[in-house]
Amino acid sequence: MAETPIRLIIADDHPIVRDGLRGMFAGDPGFEVLGEAADGAEAVELARALRPDVILMDLRMPGTDGVTAIKELARLGVPARVLVLTTYDTDRDVMPAIEAGATGYLLKDTGPEELIRAVRTAARGEAVLSPSVATRLLGQVRAPADPLSARELEILRLIAAGATNREAAARLFISEATVKSHVLHIYTKLGVNDRAAAVATAFRRGLLTLDDD
Structure with missing residues (x-):
């Protein structure tokens, strides 16, 4: 055939x-x-x-x-x-x-x-x-990277799950402004400009896995 x-x-x-x-x-x-x-x-x-x-x-x-x-x-x-x-x-x-x-x-x-x-x-x-x-x-x-903090990883997992800044703030019992600040730090550390790129880069670097809730 x-x-x-x-x-x-x-x-x-x-x-x-x-x-x-x-x-x-x-x-x-x-x-x-x-x-x-x-x-x-x-x-x-x-x-x-x-x-x-x-x-x-x-x-x-x-x-x-x-x-x-x-x-x-x-x-x-x-x-x-x-x-x-x-x-x-x-x-x-x-x-x-x-x-x-x-x-x-x-x-x-x-x-x-x-x-x-x-x-x-x-x-x-x-x-x-x-x-x-x-x-x-x-x-x-291999390039040395500024590691994400535990809180930044928490927020990144929520972003990957589709949460908005407001929803992430409610889940973590912090202000929306604090979440926005953490998100900006995540972008800087990962060298990206938006949420989709942050998630993609985090998966590629092994910071997120498919097992993350």
């Missing part, structure tokens, strides 16, 4: 890049290219309509960028795996993409065989990272 092909969408603002990727995957019976998008918004619409297994996503595109698109796909519950394929491997590119929910992160100098293997890996839901990105992420994990 023939293996079901992996269904792909290619999102990149450069037509020549899209053409090259389409040609590479179209020549392999293990893949089916469903469509192409020139920006993040178009990628989201195609993904909602066509339900691909994997989206090859550029990051820096005019209009809606890749990270915004990844967040929107997660918000909409689109189950496609997102494999970032970009020229950039700086912290300000890598970390937001991973925290937004990208399954993998590769650079555009990746060879064809390696890219094909990476898409197969991403389709299985396994993480795939280019060596330079893996090194950068490892450096982030």
Whole structure:
């Protein structure tokens, strides 16, 4: 019985890049290219309509960028795996993409065989990272961090459970202003700007686990 092909969408603002990727995957019976998008918004619409297994996503595109698109796909519950394929491997590119929910992160100098293997890996839901990105992420994990206090961890667990600042204050018998202050300290210590990123980063660092109530 023939293996079901992996269904792909290619999102990149450069037509020549899209053409090259389409040609590479179209020549392999293990893949089916469903469509192409020139920006993040178009990628989201195609993904909602066509339900691909994997989206090859550029990051820096005019209009809606890749990270915004990844967040929107997660918000909409689109189950496609997102494999970032970009020229950039700086912290300000890598970390937001991973925290937004990208399954993998590769650079555009990746060879064809390696890219094909990476898409197969991403389709299985396994993480795939280019060596330079893996090194950068490892450096982030190893970097000394200001630990969260016991109270900050309590509040972070409540945030992960969906509690508002007011609800957290009521649960912990402290003022809402105190909770807000703790939340700001949590953001600073984790290097994030919002609640979703704080929770994602805390899970990645092992500060939160699925067993937390």
